[in-house]
Amino acid sequence: MQTQQHQDLIRQLLECAFTCENCATACLQEKDVQMMARCIALDRDCSDICLQAARLLQRHSEVAAEFLQVCEKICQMCGDECAKHHHEHCQQCAQACHSCAEACRSAHV
Amino acid sequence: MQTQQHQDLIRQLLECAFTCENCATACLQEKDVQMMARCIALDRDCSDICLQAARLLQRHSEVAAEFLQVCEKICQMCGDECAKHHHEHCQQCAQACHSCAEACRSAHV
Amino acid sequence: MQTQQHQDLIRQLLECAFTCENCATACLQEKDVQMMARCIALDRDCSDICLQAARLLQRHSEVAAEFLQVCEKICQMCGDECAKHHHEHCQQCAQACHSCAEACRSAHV
Amino acid sequence: MQTQQHQDLIRQLLECAFTCENCATACLQEKDVQMMARCIALDRDCSDICLQAARLLQRHSEVAAEFLQVCEKICQMCGDECAKHHHEHCQQCAQACHSCAEACRSAHV
Numbered sequence A, B, C, D: 001m002q003t004q005q006h007q008d009l010i011r012q013l014l015e016c017a018f019t020c021e022n023c024a025t026a027c028l029q030e031k032d033v034q035m036m037a038r039c040i041a042l043d044r045d046c047s048d049i050c051l052q053a054a055r056l057l058q059r060h061s062e063v064a065a066e067f068l069q070v071c072e073k074i075c076q077m078c079g080d081e082c083a084k085h086h087h088e089h090c091q092q093c094a095q096a097c098h099s100c101a102e103a104c105r106s107a108h109v
Helices: A004-027 A033-058 A064-083 A088-105 B004-027 B033-058 B064-083 B088-105 C004-027 C033-058 C064-083 C088-105 D004-027 D033-058 D064-083 D088-105
Strands: none
Touching: A004 A033, A004 A064, A004 A088, A004 B004, A004 B033, A033 A064, A033 A088, A033 B004, A033 B033, A033 C033, A033 D033, A064 A088, A064 C064, B004 B033, B004 B064, B004 B088, B033 B064, B033 B088, B033 C033, B033 D033, B064 B088, B064 D064, C004 C033, C004 C064, C004 C088, C004 D004, C004 D033, C033 C064, C033 C088, C033 D004, C033 D033, C064 C088, D004 D033, D004 D064, D004 D088, D033 D064, D033 D088, D064 D088
């Protein structure tokens, strides 16, 4: 049985992962892609880690709580980097990452 | 820009992946877990492959179309196996897998 | 440029991940699979997390160090569980997990 | 029990995955990163798919053979793209990808 809060967190992790995939793909098409290198690198890590976090929660993994701590950290870092860039995909990603970081912080799994 | 059909397929792949995670976790708690061994094995593969398919679609990967073919196959196999078991989590998983297999088949990415 | 220690750690993470995959697959074939349920569950988590750790190290990810902490924890837990079972695949897995946990602990990435 | 050929293929898939991670990370540091955009995108897909293929082989998955077909395809595409660039990491990646594509082709799993 899954609580609503548990399901909401999974949904938010997936949302964040996919916004990061989208941002990385879009960044690679930008003219100033060199300026976006760190953004792309963090997007990759954040997408991987959020997806894995979502799977661990879905499995009721015994290390879910610890995993959410590193997940919160990468979400915060990725959101902070994205926030520096004016591209719409970066601004959307910043919002999704910061919101997901907040959700990880307040999770009691 | 993403079309609605594209987004629907991603949503269905995620739904299927997470139903498989749920089914594998629940199968491991069943008394007749020995009878569920193939179900658990296929759930693992199906979850991994559906999640990867969703990411490739989100990235507009050049191999998304080929990947959906193997995704359709594992969804069909996993759904067929799950359908043999009366547990509620298996019946739910069978439905999600078969529905996802159909969505992969009709996708024109 | 990669240091030798860095490469050794990546190699050990991969070794551990694949020993866990092997253990989970073999556990599912055992007659006493019900007794192996927690072992299989931890194998799944440990394999996923070790593989991801290896990728983050290979990428020189900014969160590699934090990730290794949760990786160490799951390796320790999985190794402790595997050590309880007499099956050869469990004993091998216990050794790989404990060795990997030690490697994570002593890493200065 | 694993055959030698089976183990060699897994080893080659891991080698290819990690060479792709390395190439993507290095490409993001290049001055002409805009020219490397397709290389980075294919590296990401190739790394993901090779790692997954290795896991499926390790598990003796029922869809391993089909999965190797899409794996061969992405390895060939990624190798062809990398071969166009003079950077050492791209040349190394081209070699690893082409070699892995060949190994996938000749596998009888």
